[in-house]
Amino acid sequence: MRAIVVKPPKPGVEIKDVKIDEDKLSTIGLVKVKVLENGICGTDREIVSGKRTSVKPPAGKDELILGHEAIGVIEVGGYGLKEGELVMPINKRGCGKCLNCLVGRPDFCETGEGLVAGTKGLDGFMREYLYDDPKYLVKIPPEIKDIAILAQPLADIEKSIEAILITQKRVPIWTCDDSTFNCRKALVVGTGPTGILFSLVLRTYGFQVWIANRRELLENEVEILEESGIIFYNSAGGYENLVKNVGKFDLIIDTSGASASIIQHLVPLLQINGVLGLFGFPRYDAFSLDYKTVQDFVINNRIIIGLDNGQKPHFQQALIHLASWKSLWPKTTSKMITKIISINNEREVISSLREKLPGEIKVKIKWE
Amino acid sequence: MRAIVVKPPKPGVEIKDVKIDEDKLSTIGLVKVKVLENGICGTDREIVSGKRTSVKPPAGKDELILGHEAIGVIEVGGYGLKEGELVMPINKRGCGKCLNCLVGRPDFCETGEGLVAGTKGLDGFMREYLYDDPKYLVKIPPEIKDIAILAQPLADIEKSIEAILITQKRVPIWTCDDSTFNCRKALVVGTGPTGILFSLVLRTYGFQVWIANRRELLENEVEILEESGIIFYNSAGGYENLVKNVGKFDLIIDTSGASASIIQHLVPLLQINGVLGLFGFPRYDAFSLDYKTVQDFVINNRIIIGLDNGQKPHFQQALIHLASWKSLWPKTTSKMITKIISINNEREVISSLREKLPGEIKVKIKWE
Amino acid sequence: MRAIVVKPPKPGVEIKDVKIDEDKLSTIGLVKVKVLENGICGTDREIVSGKRTSVKPPAGKDELILGHEAIGVIEVGGYGLKEGELVMPINKRGCGKCLNCLVGRPDFCETGEGLVAGTKGLDGFMREYLYDDPKYLVKIPPEIKDIAILAQPLADIEKSIEAILITQKRVPIWTCDDSTFNCRKALVVGTGPTGILFSLVLRTYGFQVWIANRRELLENEVEILEESGIIFYNSAGGYENLVKNVGKFDLIIDTSGASASIIQHLVPLLQINGVLGLFGFPRYDAFSLDYKTVQDFVINNRIIIGLDNGQKPHFQQALIHLASWKSLWPKTTSKMITKIISINNEREVISSLREKLPGEIKVKIKWE
């Protein structure tokens, strides 16, 4: 079948025929999924560019099928899944050994031996067909099929917020005097898809949300953020003005994925009992905090937390949230998919895997 | 202004002019809300029939304005609420003394001195205007205004499920091997609005859901339950057949509000580590459990839990869920409001407050 | 080797030689434990009397070695256990299948296939030697060896209180205004070893504790309860006087193990948001609650919870508590072991397994 293939660590990507053991379905417990569409993510482009050094093909191979965002339709069902149902495969798979993987939470895998489709030891989803275990397939409601591809990146964010809210249970009362989060201020750094999705979920949880970038927003970004009441701040001149006007932040999420040095600018913006969530990877540089900032961090019960990967419950939560946004914020949801490319338009597929266009939120590849 | 008024414990109800201290807005912290619509609930009818003995007018009065479900529009705003915004008032108000009320959770008020609009010591919402504290007003997204009146009864259910899920944290792993609730079976007893809403929320959380009544479903009820995959069981002949085919239940919710004796039929249906949630009030009779059933209850870590009232975070969660249902289950949501009556159609308003029509889910009174 | 053996469901008990496969140690992962002492518990006597119908010998056998409370010394060590170390075996063993058993919590086993030494499908600990898996052996600090046998019954109670405290997290604030439990009132029904241990743990957690029985306390019971400030109430005339003087209870634990009807007398004593914990088995009769009591139960967020079995973390917690009591309440701890019988005094061992003596708290059998 056709698939989008990389040969890490070499840069480059191609669409080519690959052989998949066609009798895999005889393996107990698998169903056959025809892939309908894939989402392209920054990680894919990093792999294609050869910059992501941690990427690994399946054991014994030098090629890797790319892609960790996909929607497909069941062609040969079973085990509770019926022909014609829409599904999304989950990218992170368990090690089969540690307790977290046994209870369905490979995102906290302790052995480090869990595989990740499209990036770490397991072929990805950019191909005509999958043969997969229903445990790792999430049913997609047809009513929101147009935006459902967002459920994969959103699942990571749902898990992140779950982790943060559990962490904040250490504070006896972190809710407001009406028991909501309406008085809590969150700052999301970065206006890429991840920053936008984080902001939307935080709004859904009732937080006041500021989103920051070091440039002005493009027009479509403005429209996406408007409906849900997210406030934009241009941080090109630093955060002083923001703090002067708004105060410190109970929750800060860094999605910038650029210089690690941003962390030293964000820690001092934290409110008492505040949390700095690190999501995504800084690409260069370092950060430094002096002893006075550390003292302040300690005396004010602050936390820095690493955030990663969602699992099946987070995919399902993501779908509920996407469905609610479709009703509540129709303009926002209608602008999140910025481009749909046919797999037959090979040149544009390859080009989209190489480069992000200005104003892009999410690009989908359509298999037909 | 006009209002719908009762004189408990006398049966009866009338629409009449009432005097409200018009300079209340000078009180610090209040806004003025023009009521747009009210929902009618079984509790209202019980009060009108004179059967609900616990109902109390405000201190020093013998009249009570009815109603605890309302949507209004801000006429005089302030404190974060702007003219023209839609809001829903919360019915349960804090005692101002106990810690739970201080942190915004009068649903767990410890003094028992909290008031409840329309039923206990506080005038209700069936009237032209409210002067209220924004702390007790929930913003309603205009996009779901048509079904938003359901957020009040749904808030009670959101709180109930929150309470149950916290309670089940006593079981180290109550999720399935994919960390979802997809393998868990819930039985909801009663097909009134509460039973339906409970079933829909449990589906949203990923549970398998059966709903039971001692009669066949009406056509509109069938249509409401179909889309979300809720399975109906006619319990006229008992629950034996159900358990034989489906097994025992991890979660059972009684919303029947009839004979207390049903409890003795439900407890033996509980799975190991299972929960029986009692929501709403039985009206007569008693239940009895023999020592062997109690032994079984103890050795299998079961729980019976009383469920009541939601607060602001539950109203907000209810709105998110309603919005998601509008996308996911459009047929269901379009059939939940079974009738809209103009306040000017006095005869039908009174008649609707007296009697539930067959097939009714939710009836709204429209102020105009 | 010698062992204390029953043949359920026949009444009776004997000390006799039994054959145990002596090369069991070659099985990977086992150590050899020489039993030093056993505790006698009410369950043992029920089995001996033939009244406990649920007791089962190991599969394919008609004899069962009795006993689920033991302390032993490692004779052949390994896997982190050294010769000479004191250990206590855990009675409840996992099914090896369900997630709760996989994470070390067979007390919430979902398959119902877990075994229990001395009562359900597994030989007990009243014998010269055990060959056991270190996962099920708890290290006993020699410093508290004299009272350590109490760690087994106490473990069940530690787990029960853990389950209750998690359950009460559903109440946003169940602690007092100093964040302790010092204002919370607990009533423990029953003054047997279980009732006493429950009361002591609740005191340790800071609760005010009343303990009730329908007779006056014996002198040694008075002395045991005095030091820790537990207050005795004679409930022969009902609970009216208690409630009149003390008010309702936030937590009630029934350890009486007699008539199930007591439950209907205890439910109305519950405070708002209160919990009734059922520990141990009622032996006869039934309880009945009328619809008004159920209404009250619902509107006040109450809970009835079945409590059972502790696992390794609860045994370890029990040992810490016993050690603290030895310092804090030396008189109490010195009076908990009311008799020590040599295994060689066969007549008295058998007689103690048949009948509880007045004033008995815990009787130990000593192997020598």
Add this chain to the structure above:
Amino acid sequence: MRAIVVKPPKPGVEIKDVKIDEDKLSTIGLVKVKVLENGICGTDREIVSGKRTSVKPPAGKDELILGHEAIGVIEVGGYGLKEGELVMPINKRGCGKCLNCLVGRPDFCETGEGLVAGTKGLDGFMREYLYDDPKYLVKIPPEIKDIAILAQPLADIEKSIEAILITQKRVPIWTCDDSTFNCRKALVVGTGPTGILFSLVLRTYGFQVWIANRRELLENEVEILEESGIIFYNSAGGYENLVKNVGKFDLIIDTSGASASIIQHLVPLLQINGVLGLFGFPRYDAFSLDYKTVQDFVINNRIIIGLDNGQKPHFQQALIHLASWKSLWPKTTSKMITKIISINNEREVISSLREKLPGEIKVKIKWE
């Protein structure tokens, strides 16, 4: 009355007569406490040396009574406290405004206006008498009076571990396959009283514990750590050897209070899902982490958490733990109080407030 007094920010300390409004007891809700003993802590010495810049006398005064560790006896009781009872005052007091303070948890005060006896805006406990609110007095069991002064520093540690364990609930299973913490490895950096107490509590919770310092242990330190199985590591040559032999750590606590740069050496020692707890204040320098370490931190779900202050429940927990240690580790507890100085021995009191002696764990001042 006599008191030990400082005039921050000036260095120095003196024992002198101070005037306290003697009719304070007429204030509703206070009791009179005669101070029996004080503990000296590193913070006291920092204040005396003039190095702690954050210290503040009560509003409008330039003198501050020193001391935040004390045991006293009730002289004029009331409100549940009786004459002759032993009590320990809590140092951190609520702001009276924020929700955390209202529920008894000033350690998470959000306004920053809470006061701390002996360091921030409130006179400390090194004086003949206190007039205090029973809400802030913890009953001390006479049986452990000799070591009870340790409950104050220990309370901070109990709170810290509580915060960490709640935080780790984000990991579905952070316990071992027997549901204990016995497989988890903790590293405590620093062998001062705080490091030792942290290690002892972690042992009590079942962790494997290593304690590190950049020098060899003194003889009395060896004896204190031996009984409870804490393993010492000399980190003068870095942590490489430790990790090579033992592996990475699930939990690392820094109590060193010296250079902030140590943090950059500790972060890379964290296991997957691991926590770095910062307790106490670094005094100089900074730490720096490069982007690769941050990537690793993110992908492995790690956390850095600031730890501070305990409140009443933590004092009570500390007393239970001290009582258990007295039974379990008698040699350890007998060596924790390294010196007792009479207040009348003015020269030695002052000298002890100036300088820590080699081998000192806890020095007590005795009032007589």
